[in-house]
Amino acid sequence: MLSYIDYPGDRKIVTNLAELISEYKLFPGALASTIVMISKVEVNDDYFKAWVSITGNRRIVEDAYGEIWSYIKGVSGDSDIVSLIMRTYEESSDLTDIIALSNALKLFLGFNIYDLGLAVIYENPMVVLNGGRVELRRGKTLLTKMHIMGDLKLNTALILQSESSKKVVDWGNPGVLPASNVIGDEAISDPAYTALTLNMGLVSSPSSSELTLLTPQLSTGTCTGQIVILPLTLTSDMIKKLVNELRNQGFTTNVAGISIMDAIECIK
Secondary structure, eight states, rough: OEEEEEOOOOOOESSHHHHHHHHHHHOGGGGGGGEEOOOOOOHHHHHHHHHHHHHHHHHHHHHHHOOOHHHHTTTHHHHHHHHHHHHHHHSBBBBBHHHHHHHEEEEEEHHOGGGGEEEEEEEOHHHHHOOOOOOOOSEEEEEEEEEEEEEEEEEEEEEEEEOOOOOOEEEEESEEEEEOOOEEEEOOOHHHHHHHHTTTTSSSSOSSEEEEOTTOOOSOOOOOEEEEEEOOOOHHHHHHHHHHHHHHHHHHHEEEOOOHHHHHHTTE
C-alpha cells in the first residue's frame, strides 16, 4: 500500500497498514488528513475504531463496515457502495465521515468515490474565513448540504462527474476536494478541481504504468503517460521516497513542474 498523511506537524509517506493504524492511534485526526494512493488490504477493525472516535457517528461507521464486508463477500456491488456514499453524505453533518468513508473504500476495496464516477466538493475554508461564500454547482449535482469541517460550516455538493474518457489521477485529495475561488486578487486553486471544471475525469487508480507526477517543487518539466496530481505539501524528500515506492510497484515515473493546464494539454 502507499498513502500520505497530510497532518500538520506529522506529514509522512506511509507504506503499510500497520504503520498507518499506529499513526491513527497516536493522532486519530490524522485519519481525516490521509490520502490513500494505492491499496487493497485486509479489513482492519482499528481503522473504524479510529473513525468513530473522531466523529462519534457510530451508526454511519457500522453501516460502512458492514457494506464493505458485503462487497468483499460478493453479496453487494458498486450500486450498493454508491447508495452507501449517498446515505453517508445525507445523514452525516461532519465532512470527516465522507473523507473517512472514501479512504476506507480505497484501503479495503481498492477504489474510492472518484472511481464510481462521483466527487464531493466543498467551499475552500480559506475563502470562508475571509468572509466569502461559494455556491457549488458543477456538472450534475446529486445532493447539496452544509457539513462541518473543524469549526466551520461549509457548503458541499455530491456530484456526478462527466463521462470523459480522459482521466487524471488525483492523489492530492481523497475523493473530497475544495472548490477554487479567489481571496481579494489571489486565486485559491486546487489542480484537481481545475481538471474537474474542464470535464476531465478524476480517478484514484492509474490505468497506465507510466506516470507524470505533478509537483509545485519544480518550475519546468514535460509530461508522458498518465497525469497524477500530488498533494501540494509534499517536500522534495517525500517526492523522492514516493517515486522510489512507485518504481518498486512497477511504475515508470516522471516528475514535472508543469501546470495542470499544460498537463491536460498533453492528453487531449
